Amino acid sequence: MLVDKKKKREAEVPTSSLADIAFLILIFFLISSTMNVDKGVTLTLPGIEQEKKIKQKNISNILISAEGNVMFDEELVDIPVIREIVREKLLANENQIFSLKPVAETEYDVYIRVLDQLKQGGAKKISLAEPDF
Numbered sequence: 419m420l421v422d423k424k425k426k427r428e429a430e431v432p433t434s435s436l437a438d439i440a441f442l443i444l445i446f447f448l449i450s451s452t453m454n455v456d457k458g459v460t461l462t463l464p465g466i467e468q469e470k471k472i473k474q475k476n477i478s479n480i481l482i483s484a485e486g487n488v489m490f491d492e493e494l495v496d497i498p499v500i501r502e503i504v505r506e507k508l509l510a511n512e513n514q515i516f517s518l519k520p521v522a523e524t525e526y527d528v529y530i531r532v533l534d535q536l537k538q539g540g541a542k543k544i545s546l547a548e549p550d551f
Contacts, residue, residue: 477545478507478516482532484523497531504539519547 480500481489488495490503507514516536520529536544
């Protein structure tokens with residue numbers, strides 16, 4: 419008597435559509451996710467207007483050297499002191515404009531620290547002058 423051997427069935431997962439499913443999941447997550455974007459320094463830029471004459475007493479010049487030294491109205495000052503000077507100037511004259519001018523070799527970190535001190539002091543009118551080359 420012959421005994422028939424039963425064939426064992428092997429379980430298989432169909433992989434032919436696996437690549438399609440992977441791409442669909444990838445596209446779904448790309449479309450539904452959001453990206454965090456750094457905003458950087460927020461500045462309101464003026465529109466195109468005619469040039470206006472400003473009285474020299476309403477302008478404070480801030481110069482930044484390549485070494486990181488800051489001259490505020492022809493006086494050498496430390497960066498943390500700028501906030502208090504700005505507050506005093508704004509109490510004396512609310513129309514005060516602060517003109518910030520670095521040299522081309524000024525480090526970006528120093529430039530941003532000075533700009534932050536102006537903002538913390540309450541300055542609303544800040545003129546960013548083009549660096550000297």
